[in-house]
Amino acid sequence: MKTDLDATPQIPEEILQRVEARGISRRDFIKFCTATTAALALPITMLPQVARAVEDKRPPVIWVEYQSCSGDSEAFLRANQPTAAEIILDLLSIEYADVIMAAAGHQAEKSKHDAMEKYKGQYILIVEGSIPTGADGGYCTIGGQSAVEDCKKLVQNAAATIAVGSCATFGGIPAAAPNPTNAKSVSEIVPGAAIVNLPGCPVNAANLTATIVHFLTFGKLPAVDRLGRPKFAYGKRIHDNCERRSHFDAGQYAESFGDPGHRQGHCLYKLGCKGPETFHNCPTVRYNEGVSWPIMAGHGCIGCSEPGFWDTMSPFYRRLPKVPGFGIEDTADKIGIGLAAATAVAFGIHGVASCFRKGDAMEEDKVVKED
Numbered sequence: 001m002k003t004d005l006d007a008t009p010q011i012p013e014e015i016l017q018r019v020e021a022r023g024i025s026r027r028d029f030i031k032f033c034t035a036t037t038a039a040l041a042l043p044i045t046m047l048p049q050v051a052r053a054v055e056d057k058r059p060p061v062i063w064v065e066y067q068s069c070s071g072d073s074e075a076f077l078r079a080n081q082p083t084a085a086e087i088i089l090d091l092l093s094i095e096y097a098d099v100i101m102a103a104a105g106h107q108a109e110k111s112k113h114d115a116m117e118k119y120k121g122q123y124i125l126i127v128e129g130s131i132p133t134g135a136d137g138g139y140c141t142i143g144g145q146s147a148v149e150d151c152k153k154l155v156q157n158a159a160a161t162i163a164v165g166s167c168a169t170f171g172g173i174p175a176a177a178p179n180p181t182n183a184k185s186v187s188e189i190v191p192g193a194a195i196v197n198l199p200g201c202p203v204n205a206a207n208l209t210a211t212i213v214h215f216l217t218f219g220k221l222p223a224v225d226r227l228g229r230p231k232f233a234y235g236k237r238i239h240d241n242c243e244r245r246s247h248f249d250a251g252q253y254a255e256s257f258g259d260p261g262h263r264q265g266h267c268l269y270k271l272g273c274k275g276p277e278t279f280h281n282c283p284t285v286r287y288n289e290g291v292s293w294p295i296m297a298g299h300g301c302i303g304c305s306e307p308g309f310w311d312t313m314s315p316f317y318r319r320l321p322k323v324p325g326f327g328i329e330d331t332a333d334k335i336g337i338g339l340a341a342a343t344a345v346a347f348g349i350h351g352v353a354s355c356f357r358k359g360d361a362m363e364e365d366k367v368v369k370e371d
Contacts, residue, residue: 009044011051019055022090029055039210039285040222041232053216054091060123062115062154063097066140066147067174067183068129071202072165073099079205080289092212095123109143116157124212125158127151130167130174131189132181139181148189155190160221162196162211163187166304169197169228176310187228196221197228199280201304206285207233227307229279238275238301241283244268262298272317273300280305 011033016026033051037044065073077099094100095115096108103111115123132139137146155161163186166172174183187195198207211230214222222230239245247253247267254262254271262268269276278301286293295301303313 009047011048015048015051015055024090035206036210036213039206039232040214046217050213050217054213057216058091058093059159059212059216060093060095060115060119061097061126062095062112062123062158063099063126063128064112064150064154065098066127066129066131066151066168067181068165068167070099070128072128072168073097075202075287076205076208078288079209095119106143116154120157122159123157124215125154125161126208127155127161127163127168127186128165130171130183130185132174132183133189134180134182151186151189155186155193155195158194160194160196160215161186161190162198162208162221163228164198164203164208166199166201166309169199170307170309172201173310175308194221195228196224196230198233199229199305200282201309204233204282204285204287206290207281225279229305233281233285234279234305236279236281238278238280238282238295241281242275242295243283244295257298268295268298268300270319271300272315272319274303274306274309274313274316274320275301276320278303278306 011030016029019029020026029051033047033054034044036054037047037050040050042050063073096112098108101108101111131147131151133148137148140147142150163169167174167183168186171179171183171185171188174181175185185197187193187197196211198204198211200207207230210232211222214220214230222232224230225234227234239248242248244265244267247265248269252261252266254266254268256262257271262271267273273295275295282293282301283295286296300316302316303309306313
């Protein structure tokens with residue numbers, strides 16, 4: 001009798017042997033390829049093609065930082081399945097990266113320039129941090145050249161550019177009011193270029209890895225939304241997949257940090273959670289080797305994957321206003337009471353049924369009182 005496991009396409013043995021020769025166990029490699037295929041929302045039949053692309057191609061990568069805290073680099077270095085060392089040494093050819101390279105000063109800049117010329121039109125550029133344009137670019141210079149010119153040149157010669165973290169994608173904290181350095185995103189500096197945005201503070205290393213694997217497999221960047229974010233990672237609201245969603249539907253909220261509702265895992269909407277208007281796959285991919293994420297740990301989402309989050313989402317502990325097209329304020333106040341069945345439709349059949357049940361009960365009470 002055949003099982004679903006038997007129908008799963010197998011990674012060719014020669015690929016697994018070459019992977020093992022590099023010191024990566026075939027079990028870890030299969031887990032990585034399977035997880036990445038799932039993350040990209042690809043059919044399982046694509047597994048051998050993904051494995052071949054990952055094993056066969058070591059794309060040259062140039063990773064630069066401008067106005068950043070290096071949080072995205074640190075998140076990448078702490079990646080697992082496979083570990084950062086395996087990614088760096090076996091899956092990618094890191095030609096330049098500020099955080100991990102031994103060279104410094106003129107030697108480092110020469111490495112970057114040489115890599116750009118040698119792999120022109122072939123390398124993957126990863127940009128971390130916003131680009132300051134104020135003072136004629138004087139707020140950030142590298143080797144005597146402004147970050148603006150450095151970024152433009154690198155993007156224009158890259159096969160693809162991945163902006164990682166909220167600063168590179170949307171300007172982040174440096175671009176928050178009053179934006180003293182006139183910080184801008186990579187897309188603003190080089191409009192029209194092949195750029196994919198991976199916002200988050202920091203970026204989730206799993207999303208970065210999946211984006212690179214997609215490029216290796218198909219020779220192009222993944223499909224993106226209107227903000228340049230890959231749909232596989234930013235296609236749904238955090239609220240859609242949140243493990244506290246059932247409490248929201250039941251009208252169960254934490255009123256303050258540490259209260260009984262908070263300790264029991266109730267919805268954090270009243271504590272300022274921005275999940276209902278934030279698009280990211282945090283609930284399914286999570287952080288810290290997939291162990292947890294902010295809402296699971298008891299803190300509301302601050303909307304860091306949305307443009308201008310530092311200005312638009314703060315104060316972070318203030319309750320969300322009415323979100324256009326979502327009706328969350330009315331629903332959060334009235335769900336479970338039965339006063340707005342039409343609004344409850346936006347949150348599923350369960351909410352509607354609940355409203356009808358309560359409405360029937362209220363009608364019965366009314367009849368009894370009249371009698």
